[in-house]
Amino acid sequence: MTDQNKIILPASFYTQAAPVVARGLLGKVLVRKINNQRISGTIIEAEAYQSEKDLACHARSGRTARTEVMYGPAGHAYIYFTYGMHWMLNCVTDYENTPAAVLIRAINPIEGLDIIAEHRNNQPQKVWCNGPAKLCQALSINGELNGISLLNNNGALWIEDAEPIADKEIVSGPRVGINSVPEPWKSIHWRYLIKKFQKTLSK
DNA sequence: AGCACGATTAACT
DNA sequence: GTTAATCGTGCTC
Numbered sequence: 001m002t003d004q005n006k007i008i009l010p011a012s013f014y015t016q017a018a019p020v021v022a023r024g025l026l027g028k029v030l031v032r033k034i035n036n037q038r039i040s041g042t043i044i045e046a047e048a049y050q051s052e053k054d055l056a057c058h059a060r061s062g063r064t065a066r067t068e069v070m071y072g073p074a075g076h077a078y079i080y081f082t083y084g085m086h087w088m089l090n091c092v093t094d095y096e097n098t099p100a101a102v103l104i105r106a107i108n109p110i111e112g113l114d115i116i117a118e119h120r121n122n123q124p125q126k127v128w129c130n131g132p133a134k135l136c137q138a139l140s141i142n143g144e145l146n147g148i149s150l151l152n153n154n155g156a157l158w159i160e161d162a163e164p165i166a167d168k169e170i171v172s173g174p175r176v177g178i179n180s181v182p183e184p185w186k187s188i189h190w191r192y193l194i195k196k197f198q199k200t201l202s203k
Numbered sequence: 204a205g206c207a208c209g210a211t212t213a214a215c216t
Numbered sequence: 217g218t219t220a221a222t223c224g225t226g227c228t229c
Contacts, residue, residue, distance in 0.1 A: 214218105
């Protein structure tokens with residue numbers, strides 16, 4: 001398989017509201033390229049974070065050094081560090097100066113399985129990429145990639161188009177890990193996942 | 204300058 | 217079910 005055989009998701013895909021992008025990303029293929037080697041997986045879980053009003057979104061604090069990327073153009077990577085040890089991968093959505101992003105929470109590995117196993121300390125395959133920090137570790141995604149464009153395959157990270165997933169194959173629910181956030185943000189259904197992978201994902 | 208906490212994970216009991 | 221790990225960020229003093 002070569003990169004040229006695949007269609008990279010264009011800016012027009014990302015220039016939509018975050019929940020639309022989160023839903024649309026299910027089934028698409030996240031690709032990481034290291035030393036000309038592809039490491040990839042199908043996106044099976046994603047969450048939307050949008051606007052300064054969304055109290056679960058980092059942009060609740062406004063425009064800062066940390067959130068600057070979210071205020072930039074869509075189709076770029078917003079990568080942040082949390083809990084003193086974990087990286088999280090998001091893609092910026094919506095329009096410039098409108099802070100919004102989609103957290104990629106889980107993928108189903110396709111290419112580079114040996115590299116992923118190594119990065120994930122040879123744990124069982126079922127837990128390789130079933131969490132946002134796990135997939136970043138698996139694909140060697142860290143702060144060095146914060147802000148890069150996802151719109152071409154000349155870089156280290158992008159997302160390729162794939163067959164759409166039918167609505168009946170998808171489940172939505174409240175976002176994970178935001179228990180101290182007030183309503184309505186705590187309960188709004190901005191988490192999307194592919195039903196057949198649900199049992200392997202966070203509760 | 205100090206503090207509380209986090210879009211989590213792995214290793215416990 | 218509970219908890220340590222571990223540090224950047226934003227808020228208060």
